[in-house]
Amino acid sequence: MKQIKVLVVGEEREINDLSGVVHQIINKFPGGYSDALLRVYSENSLSKLEKVGYRKIYYTPNKEGLDTYEEVSEAITKVYDKENYDLIITFSTKLYKEIAGYVSQKIKLPVIPDVSSINFSNETIVFIRSVMAGRVRSLEKLIKKAFVLISLGRSAPTKISDTKTVTEPIELVTKPKIKIIERKPKRAAAVKLEEADIIISVGRGFKSEADIKAAFELAEILGGQVGCSRPIAADLKWLPEEHWVGLSGKKVKPKLYLALGISGQPQHIAGIIDSRIVVAVNKDPNAPIFKNADYGIVGDLYEFLPIFTKKVREILKK
Amino acid sequence: MSSIAVLVKLAIDTGQMRFDPSTNKPLLSDIPLKISDIDRNALEEANRLRQYGFNKVVSISVLTWGPYSKRLQEAQNLLREILALGADEAVLVADEKITDLDSYYTAKIIADVIKKIGDVRLILAGEATVDKFTSQVPARVASELDLPYVGFARKIDYKDGKLIIERDLENYLETVEVYLPAVISVTREINTPKLPTLMQIRAAMKKPLTIYKLQDLAITSLEQLVEKNYEGVKVSRKGLIIEGKDMNEKISKLIEYLISEGILTPR
Numbered sequence: 001m002k003q004i005k006v007l008v009v010g011e012e013r014e015i016n017d018l019s020g021v022v023h024q025i026i027n028k029f030p031g032g033y034s035d036a037l038l039r040v041y042s043e044n045s046l047s048k049l050e051k052v053g054y055r056k057i058y059y060t061p062n063k064e065g066l067d068t069y070e071e072v073s074e075a076i077t078k079v080y081d082k083e084n085y086d087l088i089i090t091f092s093t094k095l096y097k098e099i100a101g102y103v104s105q106k107i108k109l110p111v112i113p114d115v116s117s118i119n120f121s122n123e124t125i126v127f128i129r130s131v132m133a134g135r136v137r138s139l140e141k142l143i144k145k146a147f148v149l150i151s152l153g154r155s156a157p158t159k160i161s162d163t164k165t166v167t168e169p170i171e172l173v174t175k176p177k178i179k180i181i182e183r184k185p186k187r188a189a190a191v192k193l194e195e196a197d198i199i200i201s202v203g204r205g206f207k208s209e210a211d212i213k214a215a216f217e218l219a220e221i222l223g224g225q226v227g228c229s230r231p232i233a234a235d236l237k238w239l240p241e242e243h244w245v246g247l248s249g250k251k252v253k254p255k256l257y258l259a260l261g262i263s264g265q266p267q268h269i270a271g272i273i274d275s276r277i278v279v280a281v282n283k284d285p286n287a288p289i290f291k292n293a294d295y296g297i298v299g300d301l302y303e304f305l306p307i308f309t310k311k312v313r314e315i316l317k318k
Numbered sequence: 319m320s321s322i323a324v325l326v327k328l329a330i331d332t333g334q335m336r337f338d339p340s341t342n343k344p345l346l347s348d349i350p351l352k353i354s355d356i357d358r359n360a361l362e363e364a365n366r367l368r369q370y371g372f373n374k375v376v377s378i379s380v381l382t383w384g385p386y387s388k389r390l391q392e393a394q395n396l397l398r399e400i401l402a403l404g405a406d407e408a409v410l411v412a413d414e415k416i417t418d419l420d421s422y423y424t425a426k427i428i429a430d431v432i433k434k435i436g437d438v439r440l441i442l443a444g445e446a447t448v449d450k451f452t453s454q455v456p457a458r459v460a461s462e463l464d465l466p467y468v469g470f471a472r473k474i475d476y477k478d479g480k481l482i483i484e485r486d487l488e489n490y491l492e493t494v495e496v497y498l499p500a501v502i503s504v505t506r507e508i509n510t511p512k513l514p515t516l517m518q519i520r521a522a523m524k525k526p527l528t529i530y531k532l533q534d535l536a537i538t539s540l541e542q543l544v545e546k547n548y549e550g551v552k553v554s555r556k557g558l559i560i561e562g563k564d565m566n567e568k569i570s571k572l573i574e575y576l577i578s579e580g581i582l583t584p585r
Contacts, residue, residue, distance in 0.1 A: 069457070069467065070466075093488055094486075099457075100454070100457075101453065101457025101458045101461065102457045104422065104458070104461075105425055105457075105458040105461035105462050108422060109422075110422060110544040112544065113452050113454070114451070130551070131449060132330060132344065132450075133448065135335045135344070135550065135551055136335070136551060137550075138546055138548055139547040139548075141545040141546075146544060177466040177496065178495070180493075181495055183490050184491045185489060185490045186488075186489055186490055198581075235510075255581055256581045265333070273551065273553055277576075277581060278555060279576075288333075291555070292555055293555055293556075293557065294555050294558065295558050295560055295575055296557070296558065296559045296560065298559060299568065307565055307566055307569050308569050311573055312573070315577075315585070
């Protein structure tokens with residue numbers, strides 16, 4: 001590939017946070033450039049982004065924010081038609097998955113979502129994502145063009161001094177068919193499971209909501225957090241979704257993952273693959289969690305928890 | 319007269335992964351298929367919504383995981399299961415030429431089937447499939463058919479020809495309104511799929527099951543848009559079951575292990 005043209009789509013923060021990874025891509029194939037499409041416009045955002053090294057920033061002056069996939073899709077299509085980009089890049093969120101699918105069908109692009117790392121060869125780029133509930137790594141090599149959704153964390157913007165950013169307004173004509181009636185922000189997450197060193201995770205083996213308290217007590221002694229399996233968060237709603245570990249919940253990477261009364265469905269295992277040590281306690285000796293654990297205890301968690309908590313207290317003198 | 323189409327993926331059963339020991343590649347043509355979990359919720363929701371003037375529920379599946387000759391019977395068995403779960407008719411697109419299809423073409427194929435059915439007013443699908451989890455096909459089908467799309471619905475109400483949908487994005491819940499025809503993807507929270515009764519399983523044997531090949535549709539060529547290579551993720555867990563005469567002894571052993579692993583540090 002001789003050179004590469006990239007379009008980044010996002011809000012100010014997203015465009016800023018993606019600039020590092022985008023410049024890494026551009027620099028591998030000299031001669032290319034990156035533009036950005038600012039999804040939520042303000043003069044302030046626009047002037048901040050002029051310092052991050054994009055060649056051109058497109059924005060929609062007659063709209064504060066492009067809220068729906070319809071508006072964003074129209075904006076992307078308009079800009080794409082001008083420059084014929086090789087890559088469109090944004091973060092891997094539900095809204096962008098929706099936008100990517102909708103727009104890519106119109107302009108015949110493949111979409112590579114949930115990209116966790118990027119490899120370069122002389123010729124092209126390989127985007128790596130996890131499939132099959134975390135059991136398989138899919139290495140997806142760019143053939144011509146793609147819409148790529150990144151799930152790496154932010155990468156620090158690299159300073160590029162010799163590029164002068166220009167801005168260009170675009171006009172939209174779409175009348176959205178979807179009417180947004182209400183938007184309720186979710187309560188800000190109080191726990192950050194992705195960053196926890198120790199996770200005590202609760203599953204269907206717990207018989208009542210009140211019993212989960214014992215897991216919180218143990219987590220506190222160990223300086224950890226409490227996680228849970230899908231039924232606890234999604235069906236029973238004993239814990240808010242921010243505790244949910246798994247494919248549709250959080251992907252965690254603690255030093256210790258202690259699974260209490262969790263059977264170990266593939267979707268759950270997918271979320272704990274990066275844990276260093278997994279310990280499982282379950283009454284059922286055939287529970288799949290044991291195959292995915294380093295240490296297993298076949299037994300009743302109601303018997304396990306008080307004894308284990310007591311011994312940990314003694315050891316840590318807490 | 320109008321129908322609901324439910325998109326049902328015959329997905330790789332990720333609970334039964336197997337790998338070639340020498341190459342570490344997944345043995346994708348040997349691993350059983352299953353109905354993708356969240357598509358069961360879509361089917362259940364279709365059954366619930368049929369009361370609002372829909373006269374039938376048609377499931378649409380594309381056999382994207384070949385090989386065709388080996389998988390065809392397996393796919394038909396899964397289609398019977400879909401019919402037992404309440405679909406009135408099942409459509410399968412299967413062809414020797416289809417293998418690990420890009421969602422761009424899957425959407426084109428599905429859109430063609432929907433046009434063939436003719437009277438589809440509502441298209442439902444799971445928010446993602448358990449094997450690839452890309453969430454691409456429903457959005458692409460909407461785009462291909464120029465229909466409005468609402469993804470990640472966890473509640474659907476029907477009122478005067480329009481749907482009022484509560485959808486779940488990472489940072490907020492959104493309530494939106496959309497007129498039919500439309501494409502909706504649902505999350506697992508939307509309902510609890512029922513298991514089929516014996517009567518339903520029997521009835522499923524008599525329901526229509528249609529198989530199309532590519533030549534029956536307007537699709538003439540398939541190309542690869544991305545080159546994919548799969549490799550197994552090696553997770554080496556010790557898998558040690560701690561034995562002991564009672565819980566007390568097992569826990570003492572566990573604690574020793576945790577100390578030697580550097581996770582617990584006695585003070």
